[in-house]
Amino acid sequence: MTGMKRNWNSIPEFYPRFDLELCDYRNGCNECARECSFGEISLQPVKGDDGVLRYRPRANHEACNACQRCVKMCPQKAITIIHRPMHSSHHYWTAEQIGNIWRQAKSEGGVLLTGSGASGPQRRYFDHILFDACQVTNPSIDPLREPMEIRRYLGSKPGRYGEDLGPQLRLDVPIMFGAMSFGALNIRVHEAEAIATEAAGTFWNTGEGGFHEKLRGYGANTIVQVASGRFGVSEDYLKSAAAVEIKIGQGAKPGIGGHLPGEKVFEGVSRTRMIPEGSDALSPAPHHDIYSIEDLRQLIFAIKEATDYRVPVSVKISAVHNVAPIVSGIARAGADIIAIDGFRGGTGATPLQIRQNTGIPIELAISAADMRLKEEGIRDRVSLVASGGIQSSADVLKAICLGADAVYVATAVLIALGCNMCQRCFSGMCPYGITTNRPGLAERIDVGEAAQALRNLLSAWSEEIKELMGSMGISAIEALRGNRDRLRGVALNTEELKILGIRHAGA
Amino acid sequence: MCGIVGIINTDKSLIDGGAIKEAIRIQNERGNGLGGGFAVYGAYPEHQDRYAFHIMYEGDRTSPVIPRVEEFLRMHAKVYQSEEIPVYPNRRIPAGPHMKRYFLKPLDEFLAPEQTEEDYVIHIVMTINSMEGVFVVSSGKNLGVFKGMGFPEDIGDYFRIEDYTGYMWTAHNRFPTNTPGWWGGAHPFTILDKAVVHNGEITSYGANVRWLEMFGYLCLLRTDTEVISYIFDKLRRRDGLGEEDACSVMAPPLWDDIDRTGNEKMRYLRQIYGSAIVNGPFGIVLTHSDGAIVLNDRNKLRPVVCARAGERFFASSEECSIRLLSPEVDRIWSPRGGEPVIIRMDGKDTPGAAS
Numbered sequence: 001m002t003g004m005k006r007n008w009n010s011i012p013e014f015y016p017r018f019d020l021e022l023c024d025y026r027n028g029c030n031e032c033a034r035e036c037s038f039g040e041i042s043l044q045p046v047k048g049d050d051g052v053l054r055y056r057p058r059a060n061h062e063a064c065n066a067c068q069r070c071v072k073m074c075p076q077k078a079i080t081i082i083h084r085p086m087h088s089s090h091h092y093w094t095a096e097q098i099g100n101i102w103r104q105a106k107s108e109g110g111v112l113l114t115g116s117g118a119s120g121p122q123r124r125y126f127d128h129i130l131f132d133a134c135q136v137t138n139p140s141i142d143p144l145r146e147p148m149e150i151r152r153y154l155g156s157k158p159g160r161y162g163e164d165l166g167p168q169l170r171l172d173v174p175i176m177f178g179a180m181s182f183g184a185l186n187i188r189v190h191e192a193e194a195i196a197t198e199a200a201g202t203f204w205n206t207g208e209g210g211f212h213e214k215l216r217g218y219g220a221n222t223i224v225q226v227a228s229g230r231f232g233v234s235e236d237y238l239k240s241a242a243a244v245e246i247k248i249g250q251g252a253k254p255g256i257g258g259h260l261p262g263e264k265v266f267e268g269v270s271r272t273r274m275i276p277e278g279s280d281a282l283s284p285a286p287h288h289d290i291y292s293i294e295d296l297r298q299l300i301f302a303i304k305e306a307t308d309y310r311v312p313v314s315v316k317i318s319a320v321h322n323v324a325p326i327v328s329g330i331a332r333a334g335a336d337i338i339a340i341d342g343f344r345g346g347t348g349a350t351p352l353q354i355r356q357n358t359g360i361p362i363e364l365a366i367s368a369a370d371m372r373l374k375e376e377g378i379r380d381r382v383s384l385v386a387s388g389g390i391q392s393s394a395d396v397l398k399a400i401c402l403g404a405d406a407v408y409v410a411t412a413v414l415i416a417l418g419c420n421m422c423q424r425c426f427s428g429m430c431p432y433g434i435t436t437n438r439p440g441l442a443e444r445i446d447v448g449e450a451a452q453a454l455r456n457l458l459s460a461w462s463e464e465i466k467e468l469m470g471s472m473g474i475s476a477i478e479a480l481r482g483n484r485d486r487l488r489g490v491a492l493n494t495e496e497l498k499i500l501g502i503r504h505a506g507a
Numbered sequence: 508m509c510g511i512v513g514i515i516n517t518d519k520s521l522i523d524g525g526a527i528k529e530a531i532r533i534q535n536e537r538g539n540g541l542g543g544g545f546a547v548y549g550a551y552p553e554h555q556d557r558y559a560f561h562i563m564y565e566g567d568r569t570s571p572v573i574p575r576v577e578e579f580l581r582m583h584a585k586v587y588q589s590e591e592i593p594v595y596p597n598r599r600i601p602a603g604p605h606m607k608r609y610f611l612k613p614l615d616e617f618l619a620p621e622q623t624e625e626d627y628v629i630h631i632v633m634t635i636n637s638m639e640g641v642f643v644v645s646s647g648k649n650l651g652v653f654k655g656m657g658f659p660e661d662i663g664d665y666f667r668i669e670d671y672t673g674y675m676w677t678a679h680n681r682f683p684t685n686t687p688g689w690w691g692g693a694h695p696f697t698i699l700d701k702a703v704v705h706n707g708e709i710t711s712y713g714a715n716v717r718w719l720e721m722f723g724y725l726c727l728l729r730t731d732t733e734v735i736s737y738i739f740d741k742l743r744r745r746d747g748l749g750e751e752d753a754c755s756v757m758a759p760p761l762w763d764d765i766d767r768t769g770n771e772k773m774r775y776l777r778q779i780y781g782s783a784i785v786n787g788p789f790g791i792v793l794t795h796s797d798g799a800i801v802l803n804d805r806n807k808l809r810p811v812v813c814a815r816a817g818e819r820f821f822a823s824s825e826e827c828s829i830r831l832l833s834p835e836v837d838r839i840w841s842p843r844g845g846e847p848v849i850i851r852m853d854g855k856d857t858p859g860a861a862s
Contacts, residue, residue, distance in 0.1 A: 134710075136684070138707075138710065138788060141806065147763070157779045161747060168778065380779070380782070472710060474711070476784050476786055478777075479786035481782065483712075483713035
């Protein structure tokens with residue numbers, strides 16, 4: 001029985017290994033210990049041959065998350081993260097499943113929490129979809145020589161000339177930054193998103209945690225959210241932005257609410273969210289004033305009234321089985337934009353089982369929603385925004401060909417700022433300073449550098465989108481929206497092809 | 508690659524089909540024998556208030572679909588006359604599908620409230636096109652379209668188009684690339700009085716089709732060109748856009764130009780009609796009862812030459828056809844990409860086209 005007491009179930013899979021030949025601890029370097037936010041690295045006093053006491057880094061074997069921060073920051077390149085499989089080789093009982101049960105069997109038990117988006121083996125449809133290109137009969141267009149237009153306008157549009165056009169969002173690139181709240185994120189990341197989207201002519205989304213006073217000057221490029229917790233919502237807040245988004249759900253946790261742990265609620269977060277410092281910020285699973293579609297309609301029009309019908313109202317839902325009729329209902333309830341967040345969408349904190357098992361892939365959801373709206377003759381009454389697992393400019397364009405007017409990217413934003421997918425966002429200890437406002441960590445984000453990284457990302461993806469369009473002989477991106485003719489599927493079955501509305505390669 | 512020719516007599520003087528047959532024949536290099544066709548306006552003056560339906564039936568005169576279609580027509584319209592279209596099989600085109608024409612008019616009492624006669628006729632066309640083994644070649648008043656598999660001059664001989672006269676003619680020589688060569692896939696494509704001959708490939712087809720389907724237009728002819736005639740019908744007849752605006756929807760000015768000129772109407776049109784944009788290389792001659800429009804894609808990826816000689820206007824993929832029709836012209840020019848040349852029977856042409 002003594003074996004139990006040796007904590008057989010709590011040894012982490014990862015630990016840092018130090019090459020002491022390279023390590024500069026002899027000269028007093030302790031960079032790695034300072035950089036590690038999880039407390040994995042401690043400094044061990046050792047007396048050298050000269051009798052002087054020095055502090056040498058040592059792995060604690062307690063908390064390494066393989067974030068690679070120490071590896072990247074070590075001036076001597078002396079650290080390697082070792083992956084130590086903690087299980088026997090078994091195809092069915094994978095390391096992940098064994099580890100989950102171990103964690104739950106430990107005394108603290110409870111619901112397994114994680115960050116980021118679903119990591120399971122489900123098919124990534126984007127990888128099974130390929131673009132067309134011009135050959136012989138149809139000249140491709142060189143984007144360096146000919147104009148290539150990727151501007152989009154989001155908002156409700158009439159079906160015919162002469163009728164009024166609703167308020168529109170002008171996107172100079174068809175990519176927006178998806179909702180990530182202040183509190184979940186460092187305020188500096190918000191500022192960087194605001195700067196980058198203003199420069200690129202697109203939009204970022206505050207998420208549900210309010211809109212910091214300091215950033216209100218970027219309102220023209222900001223979408224503010226109204227979520228079930230109503231954090232930070234006031235009349236000023238609604239009027240401060242270019243659009244208002246009602247958040248019903250998100251892909252990483254469909255059907256459940258949000259939870260910002262009290263550890264992340266510092267002074268600025270408290271003020272912006274309008275909640276006490278240190279208190280958990282809980283968003284209920286449903287909006288308690290929306291139990292049905294007619295209630296949503298009332299909220300949409302309440303927001304339109306509050307904003308004098310000057311800004312589009314978006315409704316964000318997670319992609320679920322019945323997404324097509326739900327989207328149709330939301331369009332008829334008066335939304336100008338509907339954002340659909342797929343199964344792979346990320347988050348700062350979500351129950352693992354929900355993240356891995358609930359919702360449907362965005363590729364199928366956006367296609368089904370687009371087709372349904374078209375069949376009902378109301379496709380242009382609303383703009384569709386796709387999100388959830390978009391990894392590249394090619395994914396952006398595939399989503400557009402499947403019916404999206406534009407996309408939200410969010411995880412890609414964090415990766416551009418250094419995120420290494422260690423999935424510990426909910427801990428508030430982000431070693432890259434992204435998902436934390438903790439003093440000492442938050443400063444790791446330099447606003448100027450971060451904004452430049454995001455501008456680079458947008459401009460790189462824009463150039464790639466133009467290249468892809470040119471190779472297809474398309475010079476205006478609106479000619480691609482829902483244009484499934486330019487796509488073919490590989491290794492997809494008949495049902496999948498039908499839902500995507502595309503033909504198999506070779507056909 | 509394809510070849511197109513258009514002849515428009517703005518004084519409505521009539522000419523027979525012999526001239527355009529020669530004009531398209533000398534563009535032989537532009538086709539491969541997998542499609543040719545002609546449209547003639549003014550073909551049926553004795554029936555000018557009735558919709559002239561040219562219908563192509565796969566198989567011969569015993570095709571079982573013929574009585575079904577004719578029963579359908581009788582149920583939905585008053586058919587004033589029905590007859591076989593005379594054909595003259597020759598060595599190059601020994602046989603073809605069975606061709607008939609009907610002169611008809613919908614009965615007012617069949618129209619749904621708010622439904623126009625034209626919408627009703629479109630519904631008839633789309634319903635017939637949805638049936639197996641049959642499709643409507645043309646459905647406009649005083650308009651006849653003759654087309655099929657073969658070089659255009661042979662198709663001309665097959666239908667003996669010199670027996671027809673009209674004030675406006677278009678012709679097409681096909682070199683199919685992205686869709687199969689078949690009788691129904693030859694140009695011109697028509698809906699009501701609008702006919703299109705097209706040289707190019709429409710990369711926006713998938714987006715255009717989906718948009719058109721929302722308004723009851725079904726694209727069933729397995730070729731991209733038909734979307735142009737439907738888009739034009741939707742914009743002009745249903746939504747009431749002027750010809751120039753309709754062209755600006757299909758080949759819009761750049762956003763940067765709209766920003767610079769502050770043309771808010773154009774911004775509005777491009778915003779609401781994004782799915783009607785026609786992308787890819789194209790040169791088209793689009794004809795309707797009151798005139799014609801010549802339009803190139805914005806990048807001018809296909810040739811079109813225009814010319815004016817007195818009351819006659821010509822458009823062609825190659826200048827040689829125009830010189831054949833009229834060695835002397837008042838003016839000959841190559842329109843810029845995306846800038847339409849608009850010809851009207853009343854003489855009020857766009858400035859670029861007048862002289």
